[in-house]
Amino acid sequence: AQSVSQHNHHVILSEAASLELGCNYSYGGTVNLFWYVQYPGQHLQLLLKYFSGDPLVKGIKGFEAEFIKSKFSFNLRKPSVQWSDTAEYFCAVKGGSQGNLIFGKGTKLSVKP
Amino acid sequence: EPEVTQTPSHQVTQMGQEVILRCVPISNHLYFYWYRQILGQKVEFLVSFYNNEISEKSEIFDDQFSVERPDGSNFTLKIRSTKLEDSAMYFCASSEQGAGNYGYTFGSGTRLTVV
Numbered sequence: 001a002q003s004v005s006q007h008n009h010h011v012i013l014s015e016a017a018s019l020e021l022g023c024n025y026s027y028g029g030t031v032n033l034f035w036y037v038q039y040p041g042q043h044l045q046l047l048l049k050y051f052s053g054d055p056l057v058k059g060i061k062g063f064e065a066e067f068i069k070s071k072f073s074f075n076l077r078k079p080s081v082q083w084s085d086t087a088e089y090f091c092a093v094k095g096g097s098q099g100n101l102i103f104g105k106g107t108k109l110s111v112k113p
Numbered sequence: 114e115p116e117v118t119q120t121p122s123h124q125v126t127q128m129g130q131e132v133i134l135r136c137v138p139i140s141n142h143l144y145f146y147w148y149r150q151i152l153g154q155k156v157e158f159l160v161s162f163y164n165n166e167i168s169e170k171s172e173i174f175d176d177q178f179s180v181e182r183p184d185g186s187n188f189t190l191k192i193r194s195t196k197l198e199d200s201a202m203y204f205c206a207s208s209e210q211g212a213g214n215y216g217y218t219f220g221s222g223t224r225l226t227v228v
Contacts, residue, residue, distance in 0.1 A: 034216055043221040044156070044204060090156060100146060100169055101217060105155040 002027045004093050006104035013081050014112050021076040021107050023065075023091030033074040034092040034101065035065055044090065050074065061085070083113045115139040119205050119220035126195055126227055134190045134223045136205030145188045146206040146217065147180065149173070156204070162188065195227045 007022040025031065035047040048059025055067040065076045074091060091104040118137040126132050138145050147159040160170040162180055179191045188207075192199055202224050206217040 036219075044206075044219040046216045046218075049216050092156075100158045100161050100171075101148075102158065103148075103156040 002093055002095050002102045004091050004102055004104035006089075006091055006107050008107045009105070010108045010110070012110045012112065015083055016080050017111075019076070019078040019081045019085075019109070021089055021091075021109070023074045023076065023104060024072050025074065025091075025093045025095075025102075026072065027093060027095040029095055032094040033065070033067060034094070035059065035063070035074075035076050036090045036092060036103075037087045038090065038106075039087045047076070047089070081109070081111050083111045085109060086111045115218070117205055117207055117218050117220035119203075119223050121223060122221065123224045124226070126225070128197055128227055129194050132192050132195055132225065134192075134203050134205075134225070136188045136190070136220055137186055138188055138205065138207030139218055140186075142207035142209050142218070144168075144208045144210065145180075145182070146208075147190045148204045148206065148219075149201040150204065150222075151198075151201040159190070159203075192225075195225075197227050200225055200227045 003026045005024045033050040036044045037047050038044050047063050048057050048065055050057045050067045058064045063078050065074055067074050088106045088108045090106045092101040094101050120135045124132060145162040148156050149159055150156045158171050160174045160180055161168045177193045181189050202222045204222045205220040208217045
């Protein structure tokens with residue numbers, strides 16, 4: 001069965017610090033990978049997605065993620081966070097012929113001004 | 114930008130009552146989903162719906178749950194007899210294709226509180 005692990009439950013950073021949120025998945029076949037963000041009181045929004053091609057994917061708001069197949073990882077990065085990045089971040093995987101996303105437990109990011 | 118619309122944004126119901134959560138997916142999308150997020154826990158898949166029938170459901174989606182697309186635009190989730198543990202944020206999502214290279218568009222969610 002597919003699963004997604006997000007290593008950090010809560011990350012606290014100061015503005016301008018660099019960010020890396022870990023995500024590992026378990027699935028042996030071809031996968032589609034996603035990062036979603038949920039700002040306080042709002043719905044899930046797609047940050048970026050990987051299907052094939054360049055393993056370094058650039059998303060909105062300066063975020064990027066790198067797919068490393070050998071490590072089953074899809075870590076999210078941002079070189080310099082802002083206070084407005086305070087949100088919960090969810091990694092999600094869709095594998096094989098299934099149509100549904102499997103989400104990780106989420107990582108709450110708090111950015112101090 | 115097209116949106117998935119969910120109503121109501123917050124519903125409080127007594128245990129044992131039936132609730133219907135409503136969703137209007139993006140008009141040209143063909144695949145519809147319900148997910149839920151219990152406070153402090155991860156987002157969990159409930160059910161996917163395509164061509165007027167359930168295509169997949171999780172073990173959470175038991176006989177108390179049902180989905181319907183009654184009029185070609187709305188997509189509803191019904192919980193027949195709510196339990197305290199049904200309290201959660203329920204998200205509707207839609208996509209153009211289920212297994213293709215598309216992300217899902219999520220609605221804002223309905224916070225269901227069972228008392």
